[in-house]
Amino acid sequence: xxxxxxxxxxxxxxxxxxxxxxxxxxxxxxxxxxxxxxxxxxxxxxxxxxxxxxxxxxxxxxxxxxxxxxxxxxxxxxxxxxxxxxxxxxxxxxxxxxxxxxxxxxxxxxxxxxxxxxxxxxxxxxxxxxxxxxxxxxxxxxxxxxxxxxxxxxxxxxxxxxxxxxxxxxxxxxxxxxxxxxxxxxxxxxxxxxxxxxxxxxxxxxxxxxxxxxxxxxxxxxxxxxxxxxxxxxxxxxxxxxxxxxxxxxxxxxxxxxxxxxxxxxxxxxxxxxxxxxxxxxxxxxxxxxxxxxxxxxxxxxxxxxxxxxxxxxxxxxxxxxxxxxxxxxxxxxxxxxxxxxxxxxxxxxxxxxxxxxxxxxxxxxxxxxxxxxxxxxxxxxxxxxxxxxxxxxxxxxxxxxxxxxxxxxxxxxxxxxxxxxxxxxxxxxxxxxxxxxxxxxxxxxxxxxxxxxxxx
Numbered sequence: 001x002x003x004x005x006x007x008x009x010x011x012x013x014x015x016x017x018x019x020x021x022x023x024x025x026x027x028x029x030x031x032x033x034x035x036x037x038x039x040x041x042x043x044x045x046x047x048x049x050x051x052x053x054x055x056x057x058x059x060x061x062x063x064x065x066x067x068x069x070x071x072x073x074x075x076x077x078x079x080x081x082x083x084x085x086x087x088x089x090x091x092x093x094x095x096x097x098x099x100x101x102x103x104x105x106x107x108x109x110x111x112x113x114x115x116x117x118x119x120x121x122x123x124x125x126x127x128x129x130x131x132x133x134x135x136x137x138x139x140x141x142x143x144x145x146x147x148x149x150x151x152x153x154x155x156x157x158x159x160x161x162x163x164x165x166x167x168x169x170x171x172x173x174x175x176x177x178x179x180x181x182x183x184x185x186x187x188x189x190x191x192x193x194x195x196x197x198x199x200x201x202x203x204x205x206x207x208x209x210x211x212x213x214x215x216x217x218x219x220x221x222x223x224x225x226x227x228x229x230x231x232x233x234x235x236x237x238x239x240x241x242x243x244x245x246x247x248x249x250x251x252x253x254x255x256x257x258x259x260x261x262x263x264x265x266x267x268x269x270x271x272x273x274x275x276x277x278x279x280x281x282x283x284x285x286x287x288x289x290x291x292x293x294x295x296x297x298x299x300x301x302x303x304x305x306x307x308x309x310x311x312x313x314x315x316x317x318x319x320x321x322x323x324x325x326x327x328x329x330x331x332x333x334x335x336x337x338x339x340x341x342x343x344x345x346x347x348x349x350x351x352x353x354x355x356x357x358x359x360x361x362x363x364x365x366x367x368x369x370x371x372x373x374x375x376x377x378x379x380x381x382x383x384x385x386x387x388x389x390x391x392x393x394x395x396x397x398x399x400x401x402x403x404x405x406x407x408x409x410x411x412x413x414x415x416x417x418x419x420x421x422x423x424x425x426x427x428x429x430x431x432x433x434x435x436x437x438x439x440x441x442x443x444x445x446x447x448x449x450x451x452x453x454x455x456x457x
Contacts, residue, residue: 005387013081017359020303048403055084057103062309075306092125099430101130106163119213127217127429132224168446174211237263247278247362279362280388291366369405
């Protein structure tokens with residue numbers, strides 16, 4: 001039977017991907033600084049059978065030719081926004097089953113500090129945390145962090161690879177599973193013979209010493225990753241457990257699912273060691289025409305100038321400044337190639353028009369709850385994709401109508417895991433919900449960092 005995983009795609013800010021939609025009467029994202037807004041959303045998602053709440057994030061903000069246009073501030077296009085990591089303990093305390101994925105960058109975060117934060121979150125969430133691994137190459141961010149050197153695209157992935165290998169040593173190798181005794185009578189908290197320092201001196205990072213967080217439920221958080229470039233796909237095939245794919249249509253999605261699974265096998269892993277996810281938005285109506293009217297209303301709030309600077313921030317390409325007939329496939333960038341490659345085969349004018357209407361959205365489904373559920377099941381069965389990252393138009397309204405009208409139809413079809421079984425229980429870690437195991441398997445690179453116990457130990 002098809003099993004569909006559901007995630008919610010969010011940022012800790014005002015606009016998600018449709019720039020300007022914050023002003024719609026049904027959107028409450030201007031309350032993003034209010035913890036109650038997020039707690040209510042997390043509880044809604046959990047009641048609706050969502051597996052995770054995913055937070056995209058970046059340090060940057062729009063800049064074109066070294067200047068930030070006024071529209072970025074006027075329409076809150078990527079500025080302001082807050083650190084999503086700090087939301088997680090409160091949201092975990094308010095829920096029992098919902099997991100959380102948080103984005104951090106291997107280009108600007110120190111590996112030791114990053115690992116310590118994720119280990120802490122793994123403890124506080126009781127194993128319901130994931131790390132969305134990204135690389136960053138923004139002039140704005142480089143200046144904010146005081147870095148002078150520009151790092152080319154493929155080198156960023158080389159840095160990320162070493163970053164993860166070091167992180168695995170910290171998460172998996174410094175403490176034995178049974179190092180913590182916590183025996184008050186013996187006055188022994190941890191057995192020093194079962195804790196060892198990490199010694200890593202590589203091309204980009206050097207760490208010498210003990211990881212000072214004791215073993216957490218999952219050890220290594222669930223690894224999320226998205227990247228359409230050859231370097232990004234190779235990195236994902238070695239390390240990722242959940243991979244975001246681009247969904248232009250069912251045929252292209254089918255090819256991507258098969259490709260990443262084949263790459264995983266080439267990397268020495270099993271084809272099922274990676275869950276594939278694609279973006280999904282849905283508008284529920286009394287019929288398709290009614291849903292289309294609602295969608296047109298939502299999109300009437302999109303601000304084209306804000307969209308222009310938003311795309312330029314992500315990619316370094318100002319589509320609106322190009323000759324309209326420029327072929328997108330002829331463009332090159334050292335920034336997000338994922339958002340550029342989605343428009344291969346289109347002109348700059350066509351790409352800009354599409355991005356204004358859809359933003360980073362993938363599949364947009366319209367109709368009644370039953371019609372949308374049927375489309376989702378069919379898409380999963382045809383392509384082999386494992387799940388959907390749901391992107392709302394208005395929040396929390398889009399989530400609420402999805403939970404009220406689509407989720408019951410999905411449950412009736414038996415495709416959501418919260419209807420029963422292992423992944424419906426309380427106390428199940430994120431990795432168990434996805435794969436049935438709490439720890440990364442032996443064929444994952446992290447396993448090499450684990451100490452093999454000897455009889456003497």
